[in-house]
């Protein structure tokens with residue numbers, strides 16, 4: 001950037017300096033100023049050690065004018081000076097050049113006296129840790145040609161008035177300053193007719209309509225860099241196309257929208273174009289064919305559409321210089337045939353995350369300068385072989401993931417390259433582990449997850465590259481054992497081998513491991529007493545056959561955020577050594593054989609979001625210390641032997657709780673009223689305990705079940721992601737909830753905003769169904785079955801319009817089935833059996849989709865779908881005597897009612913069959929819908945933002961308690 005210009009500036013200065021070189025003796029006043037400066041500054045590296053003797057003109061960083069002997073240059077850049085700048089420096093009134101960059105002045109303001117250096121042409125204070133507002137006196141530097149204040153985020157600029165007075169300025173860099181209040185920035189910059197370079201990178205520029213700007217003065221601008229000012233929110237302004245000298249245009253992450261106009265082609269000097277991460281749409285204009293000097297074209301992360309081969313063939317005629325082509329994350333179509341091999345100068349090609357298709361041509365192997373190739377997440381097909389890589393000797397990064405590519409190399413192939421990263425996730429690489437990888441001895445990251453690999457891993461995988469940091473071989477059919485120790489892989493941070501068929505024990509780990517995912521294998525034996533180092537974030541060993549106790553070492557792992565040991569054979573008591581240093585968000589020890597009481601030290605885990613200890617043999621009462629876990633969203637202690645009352649502190653302390661599952665324990669007593677204070681509670685399962693007392697009226701106070709909060713469309717749970725190769729990530733722990741729904745045990749694997757449920761079944765509850773239940777109109781599952789609930793079904797139940805599953809069976813309910821039940825449009829499961837309900841079933845609309853089994857065991861119920869006929873005296877006045885007679889006839893002869901009627905007329909018969917066919921279709925449709933909803937529930941995908949290259953990133957989804965999660969991180 002600006003190399004030519006830098007050289008020119010340097011040359012000019014050199015001339016100046018050579019001219020003045022004849023060492024003059026400096027004036028006493030200036031020498032005194034420099035001595036005072038030296039005295040007040042801290043010089044830890046002794047860079048000013050030459051500042052001795054009389055002639056200050058020979059001191060390092062100091063230059064004087066030959067003619068006047070006055071100091072004209074002070075070049076103290078990267079001297080690592082600290083502390084205060086003595087105001088005596090103001091005596092250097094003839095300064096032309098002042099460089100104090102890359103020092104640490106500890107946030108003090110830029111000295112005002114700099115504004116008095118009338119001769120100053122060059123001022124560089126970048127990265128010098130100045131702070132506060134820029135002194136407006138700088139506006140007096142009318143000769144200034146170059147001003148660089150970049151890199152000090154503590155500097156604020158309230159307005160650009162002072163900038164507008166710097167009319168000699170050619171170079172201005174205010175990157176990373178805080179310019180949010182500078183509404184006049186563009187007007188001020190427009191007063192600088194000589195400006196050639198403008199950097200305002202990541203400077204919090206205020207929302208500016210770039211288009212409302214009349215006419216540019218700075219027509220000689222060469223570099224325009226406004227990157228990462230996300231508030232600009234404009235379309236590409238037309239005045240840019242008048243900047244005919246422009247060679248660098250960097251407007252990435254500026255919130256730009258609209259199309260890229262044809263005028264782009266007018267800027268024939270362009271070498272670097274960066275427009276990434278905006279909302280630009282439409283196609284890439286054909287006029288790019290005129291940009292023969294392009295070296296880097298980066299348009300990734302937009303909404304650009306069109307056919308890539310058309311674009312590429314347009315670019316081709318003058319494509320001699322293009323080294324970097326990044327069109328990733330757009331909506332481009334087309335294929336790579338007929339153009340790719342002609343882009344001979346390419347070093348970096350990123351076409352990932354588009355809709356490109358077809359084969360990858362073998363002629364790709366001619367791109368001998370290629371170092372970085374990413375075509376992941378497209379629809380490429382066909383086979384890649386040695387041919388594709390024949391001349392790619394400089395290739396460093398190869399990312400092919402998420403394509404239907406088959407990668408077939410001869411086992412003897414020795415690639416011409418040495419990769420650092422390879423991603424072949426969801427390509428067909430197997431059945432053998434690729435042997436050519438063994439030659440890649442400098443490799444750092446390997447992703448061959450879901451790559452159809454089976455059989456044992458080769459032994460060399462653990463030794464061939466000592467730089468291996470990340471290995472993902474998940475979701476293959478890999479068998480065999482892991483080595484006893486992986487400690488030789490000193491750089492390893494991420495090991496993901498989940499969903500394979502590995503046996504044997506968990507190996508000893510090197511100390512730097514951050515993520516270990518060996519879940520869903522056949523590992524056995526006990527957990528290691530120690531997990532290597534303290535760097536662990538995620539330990540995921542669920543769904544194996546691990547046995548023995550949970551080691552206390554886990555309590556000491558201060559970085560750990562997620563531990564999932566669920567679905568193993570772990571036994572013994574829970575460790576009782578948890579402490580407040582913990583950052584644990586998720587503990588899942590469910591489905592093991594743990595026994596004993598829940599240790600009280602678990603109450604110190606006050607970051608916990610999820611505590612799942614379900615399906616174990618835990619006993620005793622809940623420790624009151626748990627009330628300190630006041631960020632809990634999901635508490636699952638179901639399927640244990642816990643006893644005592646449901647503690648009142650749950651309602652007082654766990655205010656963020658959304659999912660409470662205490663099912664299948666020995667809890668007794670009444671349901672405490674404080675539960676109604678849980679304003680976030682949307683899932684309450686207390687089923688199969690020994691709870692007594694009436695069904696509580698305060699259920700009606702559970703306000704989070706009143707309506708679906710649209711903000712809950714995405715999970716409030718923190719998604720814990722690990723980034724591997726390229727943009728590929730995997731989610732280490734997702735929401736999971738064991739539920740009983742529509743009469744079946746299901747596991748909801750994805751958070752679902754309509755997971756609103758009350759299950760109090762199989763207790764000893766009495767009383768009546770409270771009519772307040774009508775407020776819970778967002779409820780989708782209600783199960784009060786197997787209690788001693790009496791009274792009638794409240795008519796208000798019809799207002800719970802989202803209800804999909806309702807089970808009131810095996811109670812003492814009496815009276816008739818309320819007509820309002822027919823208008824529950826989503827009801828897909830209903831069980832009212834074995835009560836004392838009576839009267840005619842209102843068998844119409846939604847209720848007509850249920851079979852007799854929903855109503856069995858109510859002796860006084862009658863009418864379809866039951867075979868019990870409603871007698872006229874049995875509040876049924878709709879049948880005339882004739883019909884009734886016929887019905888009795890039919891009934892007596894063992895046929896259905898309708899059949900009997902059909903005896904009368906052929907027309908009626910026809911109608912009947914149409915009707916039954918219709919019913920069948922309807923039932924089939926209903927079944928499909930149910931299947932569909934289930935899949936939706938189980939498989940609903942959360943949208944994942946693209947981005948960060950960090951190896952470990954957490955994404956926080958919006959939701960009712962998002963603020964809390966943000967605070968946690």
Ligand SMILES: *[C@@H]1O[C@H](CO)[C@@H](O)[C@H](O)[C@H]1NC(C)=O
Nearest residue numbers: 167190191192193214215217
């Ligand atoms: C262009 O620059 C000159 C000199 O700095 C100034 O007087 C004039 O107002 C500027 N024009 C615009 C449109 O800002």
Ligand SMILES: *[C@@H]1O[C@H](CO)[C@@H](O)[C@H](O)[C@H]1NC(C)=O
Nearest residue numbers: 320321343344345346368369
């Ligand atoms: C490849 O890179 C080298 C070194 O940078 C360069 O000299 C050569 O011209 C490039 N090849 C092509 C075809 O651009």
Ligand SMILES: *[C@@H]1O[C@H](CO)[C@@H](O)[C@H](O)[C@H]1NC(C)=O
Nearest residue numbers: 450451452453454475476477
């Ligand atoms: C593992 O092998 C089984 C049986 O050959 C096959 O059905 C399954 O799809 C394979 N799984 C993977 C992840 O390759």
